[in-house]
Amino acid sequence: MKFDTPAAANPIDQLKVVGKATDRIDGPLKTTGTAPYAYERHDVVANQAHGFILGSAIAKGRISRMDIAAAKVAPGVIAVVTAENAGTLGKGKWNTAALLGGPEIQHYHQAVALVVAETFEQARDAAGLIKVDYQAEAGAYDLAAARNGATVAKGEPDSTVGDFNGAYTAAPVQLDATYTTPDQGHAMMEPHATIAAWNGDKLTLWTANQMINWGVKDVSQTLNIPEENIRLISPYIGGGFGGKLFVRSDALMAALGAKVAGRPVKVALTRPLMFNNTTHRPATIQRIRIGATREGRITAIGHESWSGDLPGGKPETAVQQTRLLYAGANRLTAMRLAVLDLPEGNAMRAPGEAPGLMALEVAMDEMAEKLGMDPIQFRILNDTQEDPEKPGRPYSQRQLTECLRQGAERFGWAKRDPKPASVREGRWLVGMGMAAGFRNNLVTKSAARVRLDGQGMVTVETDMTDIGTGTYTIIAQTAAETMGVPLDKVAVRLGDSNFPVSCGSGGQWGANNSTAGVYAACMKLRQSVARKLGFNAAEPHFADGHVSSGGHTVPLAQAAKDGDLVAEDQIEYGDLDKKYQQSTFAGHFVEVAVDSATGEIRLRRMLAVCAAGRILNPKSARSQVIGAMTMGAGAALMEELAVDKRRGFFVNHDLAGYEVPVHADIPHQEVVFLDEVDPISSPMKAKGVGELGICGVGAAVANAVYNATGVRVRDYPVTLDKVLDHLPEMT
């Protein structure tokens, strides 16, 4: 199905199933521990051996000598895999560094060996017997120090509109501020894990991967085997947040281990290995300049960002939202990329916007204060309904102002005292902050197969993944709505490369595109059903498990009485995303209390008002938003991968050192979805929501801390040591 004109009325608009708050259909499995994750597949292949990965102890240099003799003869050991016996390996398109290092080492904890043994305990013990001598080389590990040598990244030119420098210089009110965001870890609960089994030259990987088709291609390129010999299976994924977009060393080493050992091998990354062995969200330095008239109209807006990555890597696109979010005739954005020898930087939930808005939305707060304006009024005054870089190119929907207004109303913004540090409740300094949320809606093709059987059961198959996003349920809702059956007449099978290629899970594009692909396949199945039942005239009506046309009503199942009916189709897009800017919007509101003696920061209330097209399942969509708000609170208040700038690695590489929010940190969270449908987005009229929730929330927290204390922290995370020395006198 080609989607190249805005959607007209269609079966999804019935909203009998879609749009209803629906319990997850995978809920009973997940809550009873019976949903199978990658490392747990005792059921799929016999005789599994255990693999344990050894990571490099240096960040950059070479292995000069590796002694695996003791490991090879240790009890239970079946095989040891290193670069010496791994054969010639390629590198996947989505990997920056090699997944198996040696002799060259590209980053700390890069895998250098896998020990395969009968048990986990034996493999772990034997890995400790491997002796590696390194020749370390000096590397670059400090973004601030490398900043001046940073260059324009390939394919990421500066964007300029009008005369930024002239307009900024002439502006009566100016802000020029620099912000930093640290490296952050995905820290998903399920470690990267894979079971690999070879059958001749065919390889099956039960793995935790968000993007099945990317994974097949990258395994093919890395192992130099044809794609058709590779099967990836990933029905349940214990969180990803971008950290499982790509094939990682667990999958490669399991495949290599299984080959050398001659039997299936399972490998999970240990928690301490995850932070340096895999990808992370890169740190940024961001300079923002805003010039405005005294009335608060932005005349110049500039955003520059510096980040680092391994050679061949990419910048953190932290200026992205600044190209689109506010009006202003003179504009500049620029990204500079430094070569750093830290582990590989890559996408983490809302790459670009998440750290970008942490800076921009504090700058907007600072500018509003300079102007003596309410920060909401300042944003509303500079709202735009068209792409500010391409006047005349409209937004498909843009309800940012409505998000902010409703949020202010619900949150009691009017009660906020704009003068910082003026509200006290006993020992607590109390403040409110807000920020705009913004994240683009990306459209990309997605396919599915649907089957109707003689019992009237509809089975959907697509290689789409559910990483906690609620995909199983919204796909079932889509199929139920389109085929006119109740939810329990739909079965959904995901995450298998034998199924049609979907959009996968990333960039908050999963929900809209994958359901649109299922819708396309279901519409094709409806045609087959109609033909089979001899309904040739008007478009038949599918409802309540029946099909009716011209006064005839027959059970849907009857169409499959002679055998299953199968249809496969995909959604593909025309140029509506070129003609229209498609984005999602939010207003984030936060109240904090800061201990006037200790500087301890507590979140008291959080609210997000979101405009993100049709909400397919308000229950799971709300969970996506509160989860993202939680991660945003972590980014604001605690998350920071501490860089050892001499040795080049993230020091706090476990869940005790890398702090993420826990129950006690998070208050009740409120989420409101504006009533919106976006017919320009897809036949579902939906947009993504999984990343919108993290976009802006960090700045809202920082702004609330400022309002509470009068302390403006521009270097995240906003920890108590940064506010303690500047707190108002205790009274």
Added chain:
Amino acid sequence: MRNHGNADVSRRGLLLGAAASAALTATPRHGQAMPADADVPSAPHPGPVPIMNPVMNRVSLTVNGAAQTLEMDTRTTLLDALREHLRLTGTKKGCDHGQCGACTVIVDGRRINSCLTLAVMHEGGSVTTVEGLGTPAKLHPMQAAFVKHDGYQCGYCTPGQICSAVAVLDEIKAGIPSHVTASLTDAPQATNAEMRERMSGNVCRCGAYSNILEAMTEVAGQKMADQQNGRDPA
């Protein structure tokens, strides 16, 4: 102490063996950072490393009401005994370091991180895992409340959250105080602050905390109602 008969070891020998394997578990020999400013040999090669065969031992315990006897490497954590030997994979390995709570199970009525305890330490013990609470066809009230309130997303921390949540309500009922309990003499109540504090060893990176609390609040309320009506809470 019962002699398991599979290894002719004295009580003292057993203890030493357990201590040595615990130490091995706690301090892996690899992955240490090396200075970048010089050629770095790995710690001076100490000559041949003594190769020790794994110390095996037998442990008998009850898991979800069923008696189990396992013959295992003494280094096996309770978590791996459940997941790898008994194939009860509902209990999750999130960090293997006691930092995330995904492996929480209830042992002899108290919740513990099963990754931080060796299986052989639980001779005669009684273990309840998430599989022992309910099944997809017959959910425990806490499991049902998690589904109703969407108290999970990816599902990986969920079994640990649910085991913790069940045990937390029992702890409060038993009058066990927490860090936020204002009075050590009054019975603690299932308030938001109490539940959040007690649940804080169970990390949910998907960020379902607000919903988990609502699920627990519902079950806690139901428990209170049942107690008042003289019914035995589930």
